[in-house]
Amino acid sequence: MPPTWRETEEPVARRRVPAERPANFRPFFLRGLGIALLPPFVLAIALPPLGAQTETPPAPRPPVADIPSLLQAAEQALDRKDYVAAVPPLKKAAKAQPDNAAVWFNLGYAYSELGHYSDAVTAYQKALELQPDLFDARLNLAAALLKLDRYPEAQGELAKAVKLKPDDPRAHFQLGRALALEKNFDGAEKEFEEAARVDPKLAAAHFELGEIRLGEKRFEEANAEFEKALALEPKSSQSQLGLALALEGLGKPEEAAARYAAYLTANPGDLDRRMRLAQIDMGLGNNQEAREQLEIVYAKNPKLPGVAAMLGDVDALLKRLREAERFYREALGATPDVSDLPGRQAGLHRALAQTLLDEEKFPDAETEFRAALKLDAKNYEAFKGLATSLYLEKRYAEAVPMFETESRQPGAPALTFFVLASCYDHLHILPRALAAYEKFLDLSNGKNPDPEWQARQRVKLLRRELRK
Numbered sequence: 001m002p003p004t005w006r007e008t009e010e011p012v013a014r015r016r017v018p019a020e021r022p023a024n025f026r027p028f029f030l031r032g033l034g035i036a037l038l039p040p041f042v043l044a045i046a047l048p049p050l051g052a053q054t055e056t057p058p059a060p061r062p063p064v065a066d067i068p069s070l071l072q073a074a075e076q077a078l079d080r081k082d083y084v085a086a087v088p089p090l091k092k093a094a095k096a097q098p099d100n101a102a103v104w105f106n107l108g109y110a111y112s113e114l115g116h117y118s119d120a121v122t123a124y125q126k127a128l129e130l131q132p133d134l135f136d137a138r139l140n141l142a143a144a145l146l147k148l149d150r151y152p153e154a155q156g157e158l159a160k161a162v163k164l165k166p167d168d169p170r171a172h173f174q175l176g177r178a179l180a181l182e183k184n185f186d187g188a189e190k191e192f193e194e195a196a197r198v199d200p201k202l203a204a205a206h207f208e209l210g211e212i213r214l215g216e217k218r219f220e221e222a223n224a225e226f227e228k229a230l231a232l233e234p235k236s237s238q239s240q241l242g243l244a245l246a247l248e249g250l251g252k253p254e255e256a257a258a259r260y261a262a263y264l265t266a267n268p269g270d271l272d273r274r275m276r277l278a279q280i281d282m283g284l285g286n287n288q289e290a291r292e293q294l295e296i297v298y299a300k301n302p303k304l305p306g307v308a309a310m311l312g313d314v315d316a317l318l319k320r321l322r323e324a325e326r327f328y329r330e331a332l333g334a335t336p337d338v339s340d341l342p343g344r345q346a347g348l349h350r351a352l353a354q355t356l357l358d359e360e361k362f363p364d365a366e367t368e369f370r371a372a373l374k375l376d377a378k379n380y381e382a383f384k385g386l387a388t389s390l391y392l393e394k395r396y397a398e399a400v401p402m403f404e405t406e407s408r409q410p411g412a413p414a415l416t417f418f419v420l421a422s423c424y425d426h427l428h429i430l431p432r433a434l435a436a437y438e439k440f441l442d443l444s445n446g447k448n449p450d451p452e453w454q455a456r457q458r459v460k461l462l463r464r465e466l467r468k
Contacts, residue, residue: 066096067093067096067097070089070090070092070093070096071089071093071103073085073089074086074089074090074093074106077089078106078109078110081113083110083111083113083114084114086106086110087107087110087111087114090103090106090107090110091107094107094123094126098126099130100130101126101127101130101131101134101137102127104123104124104126104127104130105123105124105127105134105136105137105140107123108120108121108122108123108124108127108137108140108141108144109140111123111144112140112143112144115147117144117145117147117148118148120140120141120144121141121144121145121148124137124140124141124144125141128141133164135161135164135165135168135171138157138158138160138161138164138171139158139161139170139171139174141154141157142154142155142157142158142161142174142178143174145157146177146178146181151178151181151182152182154178155175155178155179155182158171158174158175158178159175161174161175162175167198168198169194169195169196169198169199169202169205170195172191172192172194172195172198172205173191173192173195173202173204173205173208175191176188176189176190176191176192176195176205176208177208179191180208180212185212185215185216188208188212189209189212189213192205192208192209192212193205193209196209201232202232203228203229203232203233203236203239204229206225206226206228206229206232207225207226207229207236207238207239207242209221209225210222210223210224210225210226210229210239210242210246211242213225214242214245214246214249217249219246219247219249219250220250222242222245222246222249223243223246223247223250225242226239226242226243226246227243229242230243235266237262237263237265237266237267238263240259240260240262240263240266241259241260241263241267241273243256243259244256244257244259244260244263244273247259248280253280253283253284254284256280257277257280257281257284260273260276260277260280261277264277268296269300271297271300271301271304271307274293274294274296274297275293275294275297275304275306275307275310277290277293278290278291278293278294278297278310278314279310281293282310282313282314282317287314287317287318288318290310290314291311291314291315291318294307294310294311294314295311298311303334305334308327308328308330308331308334309327309328309331309348309351311323311324311327312324312325312326312327312328312331312348312351312352312355313351315327316351316354316355316358321355321358321359322359324355325352325355325356325359328348328351328352328355329352331348332345332348332349332352343375343376345375346371346372346373346375346376346379346382347372347379349368349369349371349372349375349382350368350369350372350379350381350382350385352368353365353366353367353368353369353371353372353382353385353386353389354381354385356368357385357388357389357392360392362389362392362393363393365385365389366386366389366390366393369382369383369385369386369389370386372385373386383402383405383406384406386402387399387402387403387406387419388419390402391403391419391422391423394426396423396426396427397427399419399423400420400423400424400427403416403419403420403423404420406420407420407436413443414440414443414444414447414448415440415444415448415451417436417437417439417440417443418436418437418440418444418448418451418455420436421433421434421435421436421437421439421440421455421458424436425458425462430462430465430466431466433458433462434459434462434463434466437455437458437459437462438459440452440455441455441456441459
């Protein structure tokens, strides 16, 4: 917890905050989930009154007459998002007018955009020393602190922001994010709920609630929140992904597949999610659709762990045996993930062996079944496969002990006794052959018509032979 698809960035206040939003103000949305960033700041110019006597400024300070040009240069740089160019005039202006909160705020904003979060923290703190009730600076300071993993300090700033504006959803939302980053999901959930209560159209709050509840396997509640987020922001691919995961948790693979497909339309490069969609399709029996998804993954990254093995699986299901063999061999030749050994490698050997068996390459199949059992002696499917390959190679004496072991397993299938009877028959161990045929007929009871007909004929002949 939380899931791996998180991309939400903390909402950062825009620069220059006027008393009212200008007519051309365009809110910037967080990850497409509907949280508008704070409006921008006005760069105030604190000029001394005309004729006022001023102290001689320190040498580094520019003349007062230069301040407007510095602020204009900074303003223009910020407008064109040239934050590197914005920093020098803002630093000079801050040095000349250290009591100008707006200058410190905008300097902090420029540093934040450049990723210089320590410098941004210093600048925002300066702004707050001058104007403690500056809500925008509290939010942005907290965002910078979060980037520096200074979670307790960020939470403290956000708690102050909540007190300043208890009905502003952004403060609650950011505090929820800060709490979630420290794994305080109960506290985070309460803050996201409050953000959604204050602003029911805040899609980001519903999304975060969905993430928390998904991580806690509260799939119904998670599904409901992701649905709300998607209704508010229909283009949100992240909400589609959240819904896919929640629907999987609810055991609704068909609906989950549709949500994965919608997510991948917007995120075609997410190969892991594409592989997951292929797995769901295979589980639903949509093997051709699964192969199409896997072909895309393989074309993009043929060495992605698992893709060759999955192509082998789907080709085997589609009876494309030569292709399946090729992909299984490719998967076995790849550098193994040691965390999955020996089970994963054993499974690949067994799958390749079964494919070779279906291709009637019996000696090669035997080799792969033995390789699987060497890695995992308890791999029952490999054990049965080896017995079958020995039988098909007509190595009956070696196959008999294996089928005898299999026949003693609880719920052994009827056909096990038919094959065992056939082995005894070929080895001329007639009493055991007769007993095995009769056991097969008792268990099969009409389920395997052709083998049953053969067994009845052999039973008649064997009884006649044994009476002689």
